[in-house]
Amino acid sequence: MSAAEWEMVVGLEVHVQLKTRSKAFCGCSTDFGSAPNINTCPICLALPGALPVLNEKAVELAARAAIALGCKLHPVSIFARKNYFYPDLPKGYQISQFDQPLATGGSVDIVTAAGAKKVGVTRVHMEEDAGKSLHDKYPAVTAIDLNRAGVPLIEIVSEPDMRSAAEAGAYLRTLKQILQYLAVSDVSMEEGSLRVDANVSARPMGQSELGTKTEVKNMNSFSGVERALDFEFARQCALLERGERIVQQTLLWDSTRNEARVSRTKEGSHDYRYFPEPDLGPLVLHAEWLASIKAEVPELPAGKKSRFAEEYGISSEEIDQVTSDPGIASYYEGVARQSGEPKAAANWVMGEVQAALNATGSSPDDLRVRPVDLAQLIKMIRDGLVSHAAGKKIFAIMLEKGKPAPQVAMEEGLLQVGDDSALAGWIDEVIAEHPDEARRYFAGEKKLQGVLVGFVMKKSAGKADPKKLNQLLMSRAGAG
Amino acid sequence: MAVTHDDVRHVAELARLAVDAERLDHLVVELNGILRHMDELAKVNTADIEKHVATPIDSTPLRSDSSGPLQLALPRESFAPAMRDGLFIVPRLASHEDGGERTP
Amino acid sequence: MKTTDFTSLTATAIAARVGSGGVAPSDIVKASFARAEEVRAGSDSLNAILWSDERLSVRDADSLAEGLTKAGKGGALAGVPVGVKDNIATLELPTTCASKILAGYVSPYEATAVMRLREAGAIVTAKTNMDEFAMGSSTENSAYGTARNPLDVTRVPGGSSGGSAAMVAAGITPIALGSETGGSVRQPASFCGIVGVKPTYGRVSRYGLVAFASSLDQIGTMARNVDDAALAMEIISGEDSKDSTSSSNVVGSYRDQFVSQATSPAPLEGMRIGVPEEYFPESLDEGIRNACLRSLEALKSLGADIVDVKLPHSPLAIPVYYIIAPAEASSNLARFDGVRYGARAARSGSLREMFAETRSDGFGPEVTRRILLGTYVLSAGYYDAYYKKAQAVRALIARDFQSVFGNGIHALFTPTTPSTAFSIGAVTDPYEMYLSDIFTVTANLAGVPAMSMPIGRVAGLPVGGQIIAGPFNEALMFRVAYALEAALGPEAHQ
Numbered sequence A: 001m002s003a004a005e006w007e008m009v010v011g012l013e014v015h016v017q018l019k020t021r022s023k024a025f026c027g028c029s030t031d032f033g034s035a036p037n038i039n040t041c042p043i044c045l046a047l048p049g050a051l052p053v054l055n056e057k058a059v060e061l062a063a064r065a066a067i068a069l070g071c072k073l074h075p076v077s078i079f080a081r082k083n084y085f086y087p088d089l090p091k092g093y094q095i096s097q098f099d100q101p102l103a104t105g106g107s108v109d110i111v112t113a114a115g116a117k118k119v120g121v122t123r124v125h126m127e128e129d130a131g132k133s134l135h136d137k138y139p140a141v142t143a144i145d146l147n148r149a150g151v152p153l154i155e156i157v158s159e160p161d162m163r164s165a166a167e168a169g170a171y172l173r174t175l176k177q178i179l180q181y182l183a184v185s186d187v188s189m190e191e192g193s194l195r196v197d198a199n200v201s202a203r204p205m206g207q208s209e210l211g212t213k214t215e216v217k218n219m220n221s222f223s224g225v226e227r228a229l230d231f232e233f234a235r236q237c238a239l240l241e242r243g244e245r246i247v248q249q250t251l252l253w254d255s256t257r258n259e260a261r262v263s264r265t266k267e268g269s270h271d272y273r274y275f276p277e278p279d280l281g282p283l284v285l286h287a288e289w290l291a292s293i294k295a296e297v298p299e300l301p302a303g304k305k306s307r308f309a310e311e312y313g314i315s316s317e318e319i320d321q322v323t324s325d326p327g328i329a330s331y332y333e334g335v336a337r338q339s340g341e342p343k344a345a346a347n348w349v350m351g352e353v354q355a356a357l358n359a360t361g362s363s364p365d366d367l368r369v370r371p372v373d374l375a376q377l378i379k380m381i382r383d384g385l386v387s388h389a390a391g392k393k394i395f396a397i398m399l400e401k402g403k404p405a406p407q408v409a410m411e412e413g414l415l416q417v418g419d420d421s422a423l424a425g426w427i428d429e430v431i432a433e434h435p436d437e438a439r440r441y442f443a444g445e446k447k448l449q450g451v452l453v454g455f456v457m458k459k460s461a462g463k464a465d466p467k468k469l470n471q472l473l474m475s476r477a478g479a480g
Numbered sequence B: 001m002a003v004t005h006d007d008v009r010h011v012a013e014l015a016r017l018a019v020d021a022e023r024l025d026h027l028v029v030e031l032n033g034i035l036r037h038m039d040e041l042a043k044v045n046t047a048d049i050e051k052h053v054a055t056p057i058d059s060t061p062l063r064s065d066s067s068g069p070l071q072l073a074l075p076r077e078s079f080a081p082a083m084r085d086g087l088f089i090v091p092r093l094a095s096h097e098d099g100g101e102r103t104p
Numbered sequence C: 001m002k003t004t005d006f007t008s009l010t011a012t013a014i015a016a017r018v019g020s021g022g023v024a025p026s027d028i029v030k031a032s033f034a035r036a037e038e039v040r041a042g043s044d045s046l047n048a049i050l051w052s053d054e055r056l057s058v059r060d061a062d063s064l065a066e067g068l069t070k071a072g073k074g075g076a077l078a079g080v081p082v083g084v085k086d087n088i089a090t091l092e093l094p095t096t097c098a099s100k101i102l103a104g105y106v107s108p109y110e111a112t113a114v115m116r117l118r119e120a121g122a123i124v125t126a127k128t129n130m131d132e133f134a135m136g137s138s139t140e141n142s143a144y145g146t147a148r149n150p151l152d153v154t155r156v157p158g159g160s161s162g163g164s165a166a167m168v169a170a171g172i173t174p175i176a177l178g179s180e181t182g183g184s185v186r187q188p189a190s191f192c193g194i195v196g197v198k199p200t201y202g203r204v205s206r207y208g209l210v211a212f213a214s215s216l217d218q219i220g221t222m223a224r225n226v227d228d229a230a231l232a233m234e235i236i237s238g239e240d241s242k243d244s245t246s247s248s249n250v251v252g253s254y255r256d257q258f259v260s261q262a263t264s265p266a267p268l269e270g271m272r273i274g275v276p277e278e279y280f281p282e283s284l285d286e287g288i289r290n291a292c293l294r295s296l297e298a299l300k301s302l303g304a305d306i307v308d309v310k311l312p313h314s315p316l317a318i319p320v321y322y323i324i325a326p327a328e329a330s331s332n333l334a335r336f337d338g339v340r341y342g343a344r345a346a347r348s349g350s351l352r353e354m355f356a357e358t359r360s361d362g363f364g365p366e367v368t369r370r371i372l373l374g375t376y377v378l379s380a381g382y383y384d385a386y387y388k389k390a391q392a393v394r395a396l397i398a399r400d401f402q403s404v405f406g407n408g409i410h411a412l413f414t415p416t417t418p419s420t421a422f423s424i425g426a427v428t429d430p431y432e433m434y435l436s437d438i439f440t441v442t443a444n445l446a447g448v449p450a451m452s453m454p455i456g457r458v459a460g461l462p463v464g465g466q467i468i469a470g471p472f473n474e475a476l477m478f479r480v481a482y483a484l485e486a487a488l489g490p491e492a493h494q
């Protein structure tokens, strides 16, 4: 058998940091980048006698995410202790959820070259983050910073529904976009507010039962996840080709070497001894509270896309671009509505606006050209008050000066001249200066019209409105 | 269910307790002695006990996100065994040691 | 005044005198320290006190005095010296749980119960000896030496709150805080001939109580009489936003009825008191049985109906307790890893060795035994057979109490312990030691309030009688105890 005859089976565990001001079980700040261990208290230092108290906001954000992923939220869920020793795990256990999680049974719709499919979401549960172990800061010792210890997380566990690295990538990008729309997290893999562990196995094409899986951790980007999956799948295929067995183990991805190495964990040390957390009661979600959370869930990417297709009739490529993030989407919608030109609005947002955002790295909200201003510019172009080329100049000036389009057009003398007497004047001069071309044109050599228009445009330094100019010439030719 | 030497070695490993050979023998005897009495629980019919929760309280209270941190009356340095630049210091662990054991 | 004049006073009497400006708090505190000297409460004899600092306590007394002259009146415990078990967090004095692993550890925050005592005017004068991490029934498991029973220094004071019991019994402080997971306040109270109270689970905040078994732990009060024990309990009771398991149930007055009761000929009229047969086995010591029977007669004479009841699952309490408590303990004690606080084994090479050496050096034999036992019953393959099963049987034990209290029984009366204080070193088999909590553990498993009070003596050693009430019925429990105490009179101490 060759690799082509093996099928990749992937399930993903995604940990997402929730955007709260204080930690999950204590009042310490979740601020990123404070001095080491400044954001710690008796509770998150696990001092003897300290006790956890659950953060309401963390529950709210976790529930919002679970609802958006189509999960069933359980009216009663139970916190459990996951026991293991690690120097940045202060209590010697992580408060998590085990056999009675917050929510179960959702899904995420993804699209790849292979087509559209649903990826099942097994469960969404709440837990707390660990601290940071700095292994390379000092020689011979590891330094522990507990500012992150106790920051609220949700763990989103998928079904083993993905069959390729591309599908895994699509799942992650779609998931990230949904969480962005929900504003429950910064979802930045770079800053560690989103972390991915992958369970991979290989099986002969057409076989229904799953092969032995391995777990791959330590990826720091979506493309890293894709590369790690392809690497591990190839490794497993090679073993299976040789008739060897896959060992259930954990591998750590090395993004610099582009390879996964087996972690040094002793096997059998994975006995977390889960039991219900006796310092907390059950988490009880009342129906009316859940209803209020449901009501706060904003329009999600999928819904927005179909609505844009319907209301603005732009292409699916254009829709994908103008809905890439919630800020862009609402900016586009403002321009489209106020200009009444959804197609032009899309072109501007994908072109000039996106370029401006990339250049400044700023968000649509703090762009100096507000949707109403861009809409006005688009209308001026539509009405022939400025040329498209002039429009781009005007936009650039609006960006830096923050002035409205008409004022810029005026000050920069970029308004097109559309009034007949001015145009007639220029036409007379051109006829006088080029009698030969003029005579042949009026004699019926229609192809010379372009030439004459060119002369006038030149004379008017590009300000003449070409549409009107052509009309005038034709009417004179008709008269002549 | 008799506790073996391997069982005690395994749980000692899980609990990060160093147990020497001769202490191990005693512990095997002691734990079996205690657990023997536990086996009578197996005889009790608990069929009608629904899923238990650990605490008698029926719903855990929720804290406001803006409730500030609890203060420390003493600096962390006063109780930390080893600290440098505000960081707790422990013997170096290779960055991947126990890596598989943690999934925050 | 001579020290003994103060040390014979009740907490209420001291607070009254201090509040009225009759005596300076610092004189009370100095008298308490003098008394500790006199009875040799230190490691040279009773070994009831682990940590104390007269200078700090006198300073607190003086600042209290200033407050008094400003406020013109004192709190309910104004100037009352109190001992606090060493597993309850106090500022300035160490909090070591009588363990080497916390040697020299001073908590940077204070337990809610201690804060409430101090707000009422009490002055912490000592951290008291205990079984390491409250794991024991004799205070022989202290890393800082065995505590002794002031009534017979060859015998144990009981445990794990043995230091607090000995301190109160020796007249050093009228009140002390202890903690219970399975009888650790009531059993030593019984051995030392004083009153010990374990409230309803959730009645007193656990914030600052170093966790042993979170679903069982409660802070309790110890005193020489029912009134002082009730007063201290009333002060530390109530909801605390820092403890998710503390109850929002309102705390009524525990002592209002005492006064009216004192004058009534039949203060327990209409009260139905149950006697569970499981708590009076054939094997029960005759002297203890007779003391209990005398108490039941007294209760009858006070107007109560005595009713035979059954708590059929109570005999299973010890096995259930010794699965659940060690399981929770194995997790609660994982934080003692030498990383952030406490002792760290210095010779450690790798991190793994540092963990193992720190914990093996720091924990004594009983703590090690229970951590291993608890880890075992939670480990893969055994969870259902042990931990899950034990929780289910625990529910049956609790159900027995619900049905008794649900069927018109107001309170239960039993012996507190199957024996009186035993000799130091007499009990060596762990399980035999566990059995000395056989009558007390059920109240912890069921979460109901219970207390022990002196009801007589056998061969000069105190016998404790136990009163158990329904959840949050502390007031009723104290009413029964107060009436019985008055009825028995000095006989309770003979």
Ligand SMILES: [Mg+2]
Pocket: A015, A096, A127, A155, B103, B104
């Ligand atoms: Mg997790």
Ligand SMILES: [Zn+2]
Pocket: A023, A026, A027, A028, A039, A040, A041, A042, A043, A044, A045, A150, B069
């Ligand atoms: Zn904190």
